[in-house]
Amino acid sequence: MKTSYREAMRTAIREAMLRDDRVFLMGEDVGHYGGCYAVSLGLLEEFGPERIRDTPLSESGFVGAGIGAALGGMRPIVEIMTVNFSLLALDQIINNAATLSHMSGGQFSVPIVIRMTTGAGRQLAAQHSHSLEGWYAHIPGLRIVAPATLADARGMLWTALEDPDPVLLFEHGTLYNVQGELDDDAGPVDIATAAVRRPGDQVSLITYGGTLPTALDAADRLAAEGIEAEVLDLRSLRPLDDAALAATVGKTHRAVVVDEGWRSGSLSAEISARITENLFYDLDAPVGRVCSAEVPMPYARHLELAALPTADRVVAAVHEVVHAGG
Amino acid sequence: MKTSYREAMRTAIREAMLRDDRVFLMGEDVGHYGGCYAVSLGLLEEFGPERIRDTPLSESGFVGAGIGAALGGMRPIVEIMTVNFSLLALDQIINNAATLSHMSGGQFSVPIVIRMTTGAGRQLAAQHSHSLEGWYAHIPGLRIVAPATLADARGMLWTALEDPDPVLLFEHGTLYNVQGELDDDAGPVDIATAAVRRPGDQVSLITYGGTLPTALDAADRLAAEGIEAEVLDLRSLRPLDDAALAATVGKTHRAVVVDEGWRSGSLSAEISARITENLFYDLDAPVGRVCSAEVPMPYARHLELAALPTADRVVAAVHEVVHAGG
Amino acid sequence: MTHQTTDRTTAALPGIDPAHRELALHLLHQMLRVRRLEETCVELYSASKIRGFLHVQIGEEAVAAGVMSALGPEDAVVATYREHGHALLRGVPAGAILAEMYGKQEGCCRGRGGSMHLFDAGTRFFGGNAIVAGGLPVAVGLALADRMQGRDRVTACFFGDGAVAEGEFHESLNLAALWQLPVLFCCENNLYAMGTSLTLTESQTDLALKAAGYEIPAWGVDGMDALAVAEASRRAVDAVRSGGGPHFLEMRTFRFRAHSMFDPERYRDKAEVAQWVERDPIDTLRAHLGLPDDEWAALRTDVDAELQQAVAFAEAGTDEPVEELTRWVYSERGAR
């Protein structure tokens, strides 16, 4: 079936609402507006305003309400319009959602799914272009997932809802319009493992979410020059799939992490550190990183492009590690 | 002169207030209460309620007000009682303080200093024990400093106030009672460079803030067994002093990072990644990391101790890298 | 280990009707249990058996006692870090509370939470939150779940005067009123947020009036009078349960002790405290009841016995194995 990332996500929400009447969608403009990115378009008409619940601009309030509703037996899907606004709800996410299970000695769990759009690339400037999913991956008690394909957009939500703990689901804004084929019977997928999106044996490109297309593009170009890159899609940012990292780097002995986060303290740092810790003697070259420039995203197109990870930069980084010392 | 970390910090605030009447201190309980950790004790009596300003519980409100006051020509010192509560002010810190200079094309700068207590070790449990300073170091536009010594507690504030951009100053709660000698003429110090607190040539212990005493303790024990560890105090977490990292690791060829943050995505990851990137061929062993366990801090003493970086764990980590392959 | 607490109702004194006397005696008993529990906590803190932050509500017992008397077992309670009394009166055994403060696995949260984070699923006691105002949105959500599942439960949410300045207070009251959710907002106005007096934190110091601005029925109650709190709570809970939307009670009370064990109380003078101590809610109710000395003595003996057992229980507590450090970070049982 031909579909888009946006439609796949909508189908996933619809399916969840049909499967379990404890599931509801809550957030700014999810109802009457049809969803800021039209993901929930039509769902208000189908499920009504109680289950497709428009909220006031009160990120801390409605995220906290989602946490309470989860404690009360519901299965809320809370949409924070974009990751930028999630900063206003961070206290609820970190101090309540992520800690209630542990603080209560396991008496409570918080089965909430929080969806948000993330990423840059659309000239939305400094306050609307953050990629903070890797930053969120620092928090114990949270699961962080980043669907990068139609199948994952379609299949991760239900698995996340079945998880007893809070799951943050990050949708990169540049993916919504991606078109492609999806099996008619496509359904739930695991949210714990990484996936090899392209096999290769000379270098590992490790990425996730919005930069998967970038990495695949770079891999094609590298193939043209005879460099076979393996592309690993992390899928889950917390926990990280260490086995998959070991498998690919154990095979290629060289790795480049592609991460749209600001370089310093991005997820790419943790991945580089882990590879070095676990595979130091397998490495033929230091792990390379292609990240965003450390600048609040500028509006001007040429500057934004200069700040983001591009296939060009990935190819250049691969050349470095491939020709490096070892 | 014999003094304490707390007194040194108070002297620094007092001196700043006396030097520049644009400086004022604002935060919860800084005045009538005397400061949650008694840092500002007596200052209300000396400077009055306008300049030692008690605020309501409104972290986002008064941090944002500090940003506005800085734009308006003042030099605010905003105290957020603890880093845990700073999550409520994160939108103001990231979307305004850190971005206004760049978004405005350099027309505005935000000379604000935000002080907060950080860290665990006092059985304050999950919501009062975060070490997020390394997490904040991910944000472009901010400077992050962590005074670990009396001289830095005394000297970093004024330099931070003279900086045109927002500086976040993290004071580890276990340091306030540290006693020691301080020169009578101790004054401003730089906030950009790292400092070697103990020379050594066999392994580098890289740390900052509340874990500096831990690292020094471990270094003494290692010396007793004949292992000379160099202890590097980062002092500035953003920007990082790459030259100092290169100097110490270039000399010792082995490094262990000691960081109270949760391991995954902590500052230790960035440091490990950078060392590998810049000094891969100098390394005789993978960079070691001693961090906090990935758990919301438990209240029980024995569990909290088990979760935190201790000298024992640092010594063990050093043994690993020293006896490692190379 | 739970100590059976028996409500001791004896022949009515002339002039007081039995039902009223029964309620009054119940409240007196409950307040005394809280008072003695917290006096014990303070002793144990001084003896270094309890660590971390400890916030006692001594002087404010009428609030928890009164509100709890109006709730049913299916209702939910969300409280703050000053919640020992709320947990106790909601039904958490004193022993489990003290064991928690000892950091023992027999504690109500296995020693992971401590004084500020008491939780109990069995009595729907949702903590125990050390972030001021952090519990309000959660309470709104619990009420939303009840509304969506058609249950006529009430969620009682306790918070202090200081919490009113937080954005989360504003967002929560608006959501609860906008969606007409069954939340009882219980503001414990003790006139101070740590060392900052209400006059330094609110432009509008009449907090009931402030709540009314959200179109929420709100009224002030004498928080030193357990009977008044119980009566106001009963009426408010009935209104909320019967679909009247959120209600707001401002309980005017006072904390007799310091904010925490670290507070030198520089911000208020002894005279102010003394004035309020004269209105001690326990003494007041005891006098109102004209309780004979022997009955009072019996009540105390009863409560003291409960606490002795509780301390013994905590003392006998055991440490959770260090190997279990990271248990419960993620749930062990699947979501149901």
Next chain:
Amino acid sequence: MTHQTTDRTTAALPGIDPAHRELALHLLHQMLRVRRLEETCVELYSASKIRGFLHVQIGEEAVAAGVMSALGPEDAVVATYREHGHALLRGVPAGAILAEMYGKQEGCCRGRGGSMHLFDAGTRFFGGNAIVAGGLPVAVGLALADRMQGRDRVTACFFGDGAVAEGEFHESLNLAALWQLPVLFCCENNLYAMGTSLTLTESQTDLALKAAGYEIPAWGVDGMDALAVAEASRRAVDAVRSGGGPHFLEMRTFRFRAHSMFDPERYRDKAEVAQWVERDPIDTLRAHLGLPDDEWAALRTDVDAELQQAVAFAEAGTDEPVEELTRWVYSERGAR
């Protein structure tokens, strides 16, 4: 490059006193400048000259025109992402605004900010904030600085009806009232927050009443009547400047166009929009003035000329060298 805009005052028509006519003409001229600027923005967006998010205020011009007419050069202005008109009427040249939206270094923020982040130090225009309610605490701080330095400046802070639900609104109003700071809160109530109507976001939909709950003098104003806004603003600004503490104006207005260039406007029907369009603030004021066609034509010519120059200026703009990408992340000049 700045275009000289001349206030054209001609002989008074019978019945309208000259001062009033002068103000009215000024407001008409300013509203027309905003209207034409934004109509131009929409065209340029369709021509892909402008990218990212673009929010126009077409229909709401009376608010910015009226408030700005009451401010002095030393005052400060804080606005939202729907701020083209505010920037223009504060004195930022149309060319610098358009060049910014083109992403050119001749833009008022060197192309780094774009439509949502217009700033201008020279006119104390502090943006341009894309976080709803994010500007309110900053405005409070600007006013605090003025208070502490004994300057009799006013800070005007614009925000929409949707911002009222945010915690930052609550915290900011309380701080401003508590500290009696010189802030003029200007609520642009256009009845919708994106696609969500006020009735779905506020339990108390009378926003002036809501503000009054903070002990802030607040009143509602017809936001489609530039003269009414100007008069209310003058009175409020005088009160604030003379030490009367913060004031709050709820301007009841309406946006004629979509929320942004991506909004299909499913949430409201054409009839509702049409009703408001009948009250177009420009047509209304023009009729009130009984402005002769020739004068109106002259006014339009004047404004069109200004915009032609502005577009030309933007078209001639140049890209900042990519090497300068990370400039301005940290300040280049030391703090003074």
